Amino acid sequence: MVALTLGSPAQTRRFARVLARLLRSPALVTIEGDLGTGKTTLVREILRACGVRGVVTSPSFTVAQSYRGRQGEALHHLDLYRLSRGADVDFFAWDDYLGEDALTFVEWPAAGSEALPAADVRLELLHRTTRSRGARLHAAAAFERAVAEGAAAEGIRMDEPVAGVPAPAAWRSPT
Numbered sequence: 001m002v003a004l005t006l007g008s009p010a011q012t013r014r015f016a017r018v019l020a021r022l023l024r025s026p027a028l029v030t031i032e033g034d035l036g037t038g039k040t041t042l043v044r045e046i047l048r049a050c051g052v053r054g055v056v057t058s059p060s061f062t063v064a065q066s067y068r069g070r071q072g073e074a075l076h077h078l079d080l081y082r083l084s085r086g087a088d089v090d091f092f093a094w095d096d097y098l099g100e101d102a103l104t105f106v107e108w109p110a111a112g113s114e115a116l117p118a119a120d121v122r123l124e125l126l127h128r129t130t131r132s133r134g135a136r137l138h139a140a141a142a143f144e145r146a147v148a149e150g151a152a153a154e155g156i157r158m159d160e161p162v163a164g165v166p167a168p169a170a171w172r173s174p175t
Ligand SMILES: Nc1ncnc2c1ncn2[C@@H]1O[C@H](COP(=O)(O)OP(=O)(O)OP(=O)(O)O)[C@@H](O)[C@H]1O
Pocket: 006, 007, 008, 009, 010, 012, 033, 034, 035, 036, 037, 038, 039, 040, 041, 042, 058, 060, 107, 130, 131, 132, 133
């Protein structure tokens, strides 16, 4: 697990760029967190960093939005908040959003837990202050390490040390 503090929307953008650089399709990324914690903001910034131009709207009403990245890769953004378990889940075209070349982001993944494969990257966002959010990332050890290194290089504060990743001097605790 990597635990970080995204101290401002600008830091969330930098964190998004780190993730965009490391994510390779096919991958499923779920984003959990209370209302307004920044799930859509984070995905929007990742999509932009992947080359999506124009408006990236929240798919909270449409459930899913699809884009193409810089190399033509399929990028899908789902929000399952309004999907109810049962018929909605059974009839939803999951396969359209989980292709071999697809990078898929899912906000509020709980409703789809029986239909979705295990996530490659699981993110949780937490409210801290009006401008600050906590982020927790669960992924394979090598990916977590790379995210921690990338975040440290961007000056993003790690809440817990990650083995082998030195803290940036700016926030290393005094000894
Ligand atoms: N550090 C931060 N990172 C991300 N968003 C932030 C931050 N600080 C403030 N915000 C603000 O918090 C809001 C997050 O809204 P957003 O729609 O992204 O949340 P959400 O988690 O997708 O909500 P919902 O559950 O309704 O889908 C935005 O208005 C954003 O500007």
